[in-house]
Amino acid sequence: MKGSAVTQRFPLLLGLFLGASLAGRGDAFAQQGSAALTVAVEAPAEREWPETVPASGWMKPWHEAISAAEIGGLRITDILVDVGSVVTKGQPLAQLADDTVRADLRKEEASLATSKADLAKAQANAERARRMKGSGALSDEKIIEYLSTEQTAMAGVESAQALVEGQKIKLSQTTIVAVDDGLVTSRSAQLGAVVTSGTELFRLVRQQRIEWQAEVSARYRPFIKEGLTALIDGPAGQQMRGTVRLVAPTVSTDTGRTLVYVSLPAGSQPPIGFYATGRIKLRVTPAVAVPETALVARDGIYYVFTIDAEERVRRVRVKTGRRNDGEVEIVSGLARSAMVVTTGAAFLSDGALVRVAGETR
Numbered sequence: 011m012k013g014s015a016v017t018q019r020f021p022l023l024l025g026l027f028l029g030a031s032l033a034g035r036g037d038a039f040a041q042q043g044s045a046a047l048t049v050a051v052e053a054p055a056e057r058e059w060p061e062t063v064p065a066s067g068w069m070k071p072w073h074e075a076i077s078a079a080e081i082g083g084l085r086i087t088d089i090l091v092d093v094g095s096v097v098t099k100g101q102p103l104a105q106l107a108d109d110t111v112r113a114d115l116r117k118e119e120a121s122l123a124t125s126k127a128d129l130a131k132a133q134a135n136a137e138r139a140r141r142m143k144g145s146g147a148l149s150d151e152k153i154i155e156y157l158s159t160e161q162t163a164m165a166g167v168e169s170a171q172a173l174v175e176g177q178k179i180k181l182s183q184t185t186i187v188a189v190d191d192g193l194v195t196s197r198s199a200q201l202g203a204v205v206t207s208g209t210e211l212f213r214l215v216r217q218q219r220i221e222w223q224a225e226v227s228a229r230y231r232p233f234i235k236e237g238l239t240a241l242i243d244g245p246a247g248q249q250m251r252g253t254v255r256l257v258a259p260t261v262s263t264d265t266g267r268t269l270v271y272v273s274l275p276a277g278s279q280p281p282i283g284f285y286a287t288g289r290i291k292l293r294v295t296p297a298v299a300v301p302e303t304a305l306v307a308r309d310g311i312y313y314v315f316t317i318d319a320e321e322r323v324r325r326v327r328v329k330t331g332r333r334n335d336g337e338v339e340i341v342s343g344l345a346r347s348a349m350v351v352t353t354g355a356a357f358l359s360d361g362a363l364v365r366v367a368g369e370t371r
Contacts, residue, residue: 011074011086018342042320047354047357047362047364047365048365049323049355049358049365050298050354050366051317051349053346053349053350054340054344054346054350056298056299057298057334057339058295058297059294059295059296059339060292060293061247061291061293061294062241062289062290063226063227063230063254063289063292065225065226065287066285066286066287067225067269067285067286068223068286069221069222069223069281070220070221070281071195071216071219071220071221071224071323072215072217072220073145073215073253074211074213074214074215075189075190075213075214075215076190076212076213076214077103077187077189077211078209079166079186079206079207079209079211080183080207080208081085081180081183082205082207082208083262084107084108084184084198084202085106085107085202085203086104086200086204086205087105088104088201089199089200089201090104090105090157091194091197092197093195093197094194094262095193095196096193096194097194099190100184100188102187103188103194103199103212104186104199104211104212105138105186105187107184107299108181108184109185114180115177115178117178118174118176120167121173122167122170122171122174124170125163125167125169126167126170128163128167129160129163129164129166129167130165131163132156132159132162133160133163135159136157136159136160137155139152139156139157139257140153153240159215163366166260174334176190182259188273190216191218192214192215192217193214193215193218195213195214195215195282196213196214198210198212199212201277210266217273218279219273219276220274220279221252221255222240222242222271222272222286222288223269223271224240224270226267227266227267227271228261228266228267231268234254234257234270234292235257235291236254236255237253238254238292239253240252240253240254240272240290241291242274242286243286243287244286244290248279250274250280251276252272252273252275253273254260254270254271254272254273254290256271257269258270258271270290272290297332297334298339298340298344299337299340300340300344300350301336301337301338301352302333302336303352303355304350304351304355305328305354305355306325311327312330313326313327313328314328314344314350314355315350315355315358316344316348316349316350316351317349317350321363322361322363322364323351323358323362324360324361325358325359325360326343326344327343328340328341328343328344329343331340351364
């Protein structure tokens with residue numbers, strides 16, 4: 011029985027040994043003569059790319075305007091707009107109670123009428139005094155008195171007119187108006203509240219203009235000029251274009267960065283307070299570029315694989331630069347005439363034999 015068991019096991023052991031031997035030879039054969047992977051290759055492309063400066067910052071109003079109460083002690087009787095309203099210059103925003111102001115206006119108008127009556131009487135006396143001057147009918151003192159009374163009455167009329175105009179101004183101030191065209195972003199006015207002079211009631215973005223106040227490293231400041239184009243990553247993933255309006259004259263001593271004010275085109279309404287990243291275009295320079303899919307990152311170092319005439323790949327260490335539209339600039343390490351593997355590079359090893367598929371550029 012023992013001999014029978016050994017006889018039965020021998021074919022199985024022999025099969026395993028032969029299988030392993032053949033498998034090893036097959037692997038060696040594959041390494042020597044068969045392609046491990048089918049890849050696409052292309053030559054580095056020559057591009058004209060702008061040099062860019064990375065920037066980041068907040069969306070803020072170009073300018074803000076405040077509509078405040080210019081008269082105190084009056085109650086808010088009506089609120090005509092709310093946050094988000096688009097208003098025009100001079101448009102009513104709120105109404106204050108004007109009963110007492112109108113009463114004071116009527117009082118000053120009555121005082122003006124009295125002053126005009128006094129002036130008419132004084133002018134008549136002064137005119138008579140002028141006619142009688144030198145006749146002896148009136149003493150010199152009386153003549154001087156009539157002429158002085160006329161001057162006093164004229165001053166009284168002017169003063170009364172000024173008081174009437176002042177009350178009319180106060181009456182106009184009972185209507186809170188927009189100081190400029192814009193978008194209302196804040197409302198502190200509450201119906202029934204009694205305001206004091208100078209109380210802020212509404213805040214608005216002038217002319218609905220939002221700008222990007224971006225921070226950049228101070229070392230780039232000498233190269234950034236008014237009129238340069240900025241590309242900004244918007245809140246919904248879309249890209250916005252802006253124009254450099256102003257470069258701040260100072261650099262922060264805390265961060266070593268400077269502010270660049272970028273105007274956005276009319277109609278752009280990103281949310282105020284949104285933090286955005288982007289870049290500012292400087293000048294256009296040549297670039298040698300390969301697809302980003304050709305890059306392999308290992309231990310913080312970038313490599314590409316090139317292919318030789320025998321269709322074997324070689325791993326080449328490169329230094330990268332700018333990135334644009336799915337391509338990356340190769341600053342150094344790659345010959346212009348090299349053919350670069352653009353797909354499947356992450357699965358290759360140095361010296362591997364590959365098969366080239368598709369057309370090369």
